[in-house]
Amino acid sequence: MELLDLINENLIVTGLEASNKEETIKKLIDMLEKEERLISREKFFEDVLFREQLCSTYVGQGVAIPHGKTDAVKKTSVAIGKLAKPIEWDEKENNYVNIVFLLAVQDKDADNQHLRILANIATKLMEKDFIDNLTSINDKDGILALFREDTKEL
Amino acid sequence: MKILAITACPSGVAHTYMAANALKKAAQELGHEIKVETQGAFGIENELKANEIKEAAVIIFAVDTKVTKEERFAGKIIHRVTVSEPITNAKKVISDAISKVV
Numbered sequence: 445m446e447l448l449d450l451i452n453e454n455l456i457v458t459g460l461e462a463s464n465k466e467e468t469i470k471k472l473i474d475m476l477e478k479e480e481r482l483i484s485r486e487k488f489f490e491d492v493l494f495r496e497q498l499c500s501t502y503v504g505q506g507v508a509i510p511h512g513k514t515d516a517v518k519k520t521s522v523a524i525g526k527l528a529k530p531i532e533w534d535e536k537e538n539n540y541v542n543i544v545f546l547l548a549v550q551d552k553d554a555d556n557q558h559l560r561i562l563a564n565i566a567t568k569l570m571e572k573d574f575i576d577n578l579t580s581i582n583d584k585d586g587i588l589a590l591f592r593e594d595t596k597e598l
Numbered sequence: 599m600k601i602l603a604i605t606a607c608p609s610g611v612a613h614t615y616m617a618a619n620a621l622k623k624a625a626q627e628l629g630h631e632i633k634v635e636t637q638g639a640f641g642i643e644n645e646l647k648a649n650e651i652k653e654a655a656v657i658i659f660a661v662d663t664k665v666t667k668e669e670r671f672a673g674k675i676i677h678r679v680t681v682s683e684p685i686t687n688a689k690k691v692i693s694d695a696i697s698k699v700v
Binding site for chain 1: 619
């Protein structure tokens with residue numbers, strides 16, 4: 445299981461200061477860029493916003509999972525941001541989020557294992573216990589450990 | 599009641615599998631039998647068979663994209679929702695689907 449291919453401590457931020465969805469996504473993209481996970485940050489930003497317009501990526505319990513599967517991604521990755529203050533995610537639905545998972549998927553990623561892990565992480569995000577843990581843990585190692593625990597059976 | 603569902607989203611990475619899990623859990627809690635076919639990044643998985651489709655009372659399409667092989671469901675009662683609806687309220691999706699039958 446190659447969870448660490450997808451995420452590392454430099455792709456996790458807590459106490460993230462952002463006032464809206466676009467700013468949050470941009471700041472998470474900055475982390476992906478620094479870790480050399482992207483080919484084009486501008487195109488990836490556009491692709492993620494395009495996906496947002498199709499349908500809300502709010503998944504309940506104050507969590508959103510914006511994502512893009514595109515050729516602007518060099519290496520399939522996950523960036524996690526815990527916000528200092530909740531932000532409005534969908535004007536229409538009046539949903540507020542304080543945890544954002546940005547999934548960056550390389551569009552030709554043929555590694556099913558990567559996609560299985562992402563699907564597994566996404567499924568975990570619906571479980572109340574998992575979100576409670578994620579909400580209470582604020583150190584990056586602790587957050588990484590949470591995912592390691594939950595993907596080790598894969 | 600026997601329910602079938604298909605979940606699919608444009609990128610097929612996350613929502614497809616979240617919606618499938620949410621529907622299975624809610625159906626179980628409401629005392630219904632369900633089988634969910636996912637049309638996502640791994641292609642069609644847990645494919646719905648002709649005899650299962652024949653026996654099903656209602657089919658839920660929780661999709662933000664086209665259903666692959668939709669012709670299998672000709673003549674069946676279909677309840678169509680977005681892929682995010684089961685993720686935030688799966689029980690309502692199932693109740694709404696059932697209300698189309700009875």
